[in-house]
Amino acid sequence: MSDAGWSDLMRAANAGDAEAYGRLLHAIAAALRAPIRRNLLRAGRSAADVEDVVQEVLLAVHLKRHTWDSERPVGPWVHAIARYKVVDALRRRTGQFDLSIDEFSETLAAEEPEPSVPASEVERHLATLPAGQRTVVQAIAVEGRSIGEAAERLSMTAGAVRVALHRGLAALAKQLGQD
Amino acid sequence: MRTDDLVQALVADRATAPPLGTQFAWALAAGLVLSAAGFLLVLGPRPDIGGAVGTIRFDIKIVQVLLLAVTAFTLVLQIGRPTAVHRGRVAALAIAPVLLLLAVGAELMVVPADRWPVRLVGTNSRVCLTAIPLMALPLLAAFLIVLRRGAPASGAVAGAVAGLAASAAAAVLYATHCPDDSPLFVAVWYPIAIGGVTLAGALLGRFLLRW
Numbered sequence: 001m002s003d004a005g006w007s008d009l010m011r012a013a014n015a016g017d018a019e020a021y022g023r024l025l026h027a028i029a030a031a032l033r034a035p036i037r038r039n040l041l042r043a044g045r046s047a048a049d050v051e052d053v054v055q056e057v058l059l060a061v062h063l064k065r066h067t068w069d070s071e072r073p074v075g076p077w078v079h080a081i082a083r084y085k086v087v088d089a090l091r092r093r094t095g096q097f098d099l100s101i102d103e104f105s106e107t108l109a110a111e112e113p114e115p116s117v118p119a120s121e122v123e124r125h126l127a128t129l130p131a132g133q134r135t136v137v138q139a140i141a142v143e144g145r146s147i148g149e150a151a152e153r154l155s156m157t158a159g160a161v162r163v164a165l166h167r168g169l170a171a172l173a174k175q176l177g178q179d
Numbered sequence: 180m181r182t183d184d185l186v187q188a189l190v191a192d193r194a195t196a197p198p199l200g201t202q203f204a205w206a207l208a209a210g211l212v213l214s215a216a217g218f219l220l221v222l223g224p225r226p227d228i229g230g231a232v233g234t235i236r237f238d239i240k241i242v243q244v245l246l247l248a249v250t251a252f253t254l255v256l257q258i259g260r261p262t263a264v265h266r267g268r269v270a271a272l273a274i275a276p277v278l279l280l281l282a283v284g285a286e287l288m289v290v291p292a293d294r295w296p297v298r299l300v301g302t303n304s305r306v307c308l309t310a311i312p313l314m315a316l317p318l319l320a321a322f323l324i325v326l327r328r329g330a331p332a333s334g335a336v337a338g339a340v341a342g343l344a345a346s347a348a349a350a351v352l353y354a355t356h357c358p359d360d361s362p363l364f365v366a367v368w369y370p371i372a373i374g375g376v377t378l379a380g381a382l383l384g385r386f387l388l389r390w
Contacts, residue, residue: 066199118182
């Protein structure tokens with residue numbers, strides 16, 4: 001998918017088009033797997049960690065999307081987020097502060113499907129969230145329920161489900177960035 | 180967790196923060212109101228400000244700190260994003276220091292050498308070194324709060340820019356109070372005060388602005 005395609009999807013997403021947002025996040029994940037793997041392997045890290053970093057990038061893209069200047073293409077912004085998260089992940093686990101990484105090229109990498117073995121870091125941190133946030137994130141992510149369905153099943157208002165979901169995702173992103 | 184599942188959760192979460200530019204505008208307004216209130220209560224503009232406005236040294240001093248505040252704030256607006264900062268805006272930071280150097284050169288030419296130390300030491304350097312950092316505090320705090328919600332590529336750089344913009348704005352307020360208008364005074368004491376706040380911003384940013 002072209003960069004212009006990403007920008008259009010992001011604009012549609014910001015205007016409330018959930019389907020476009022889902023397509024964009026899938027496209028970003030598919031395009032970033034190869035460059036993230038290349039950087040992790042180059043730094044002596046296991047390819048098994050690639051999907052964890054991909055998920056960290058997706059969470060950051062989601063939680064920081066208000067920092068995208070909508071008059072500019074979204075590709076360089078996504079690459080800048082990915083760059084920060086890759087450097088951060090390598091720094092945290094290798095303890096080195098002066099890391100050079102392969103730049104995320106402006107020409108998009110070949111898309112790569114999700115590996116069959118699921119990533120484990122988000123799961124691990126999910127277990128430490130307060131029960132309210134954890135059950136809401138699980139109901140929507142793992143069980144695939146809508147906000148309304150989750151509210152009904154958990155006997156909460158839709159508004160409370162939305163708040164718990166957002167706080168849960170923000171807490172996950174924070175914890176992922178800390179260990 | 181599968182990435183497909185995570186995406187489902189992200190798509191379901193529609194909560195968004197206001198655009199960064201809007202948040203910085205509020206931070207600037209709130210910080211300035213606090214700083215200006217403190218300034219008016221404790222220091223206030225100098226009594227002879229009406230006459231001072233017509234003198235060249237006072238006017239150049241005000242223009243310099245204003246230029247620094249404006250060029251630094253336009254950088255603050257960009258530094259909260261992860262993408263590279265516009266080079267022109269970085270280069271624009273040099274405008275105020277260059278103007279100051281020119282003013283220093285002119286002052287050295289028109290003032291006899293035996294008067295230089297008096298002009299340089301001035302009468303108000305201690306107030307300068309305390310008032311600028313104190314008045315910068317509310318602005319620095321407000322900028323850091325917004326930057327924490329942003330995604331700066333470097334926390335230390337972003338904190339430094341926030342410190343520079345906050346202390347330059349504080350210097351504008353202080354400049355209307357300070358009776359020392361000589362470029363020699365401005366070139367020695369203002370940079371120490373502004374540099375200190377900028378350094379503090381960099382240190383704070385290094386720890387507070389990780390995301």
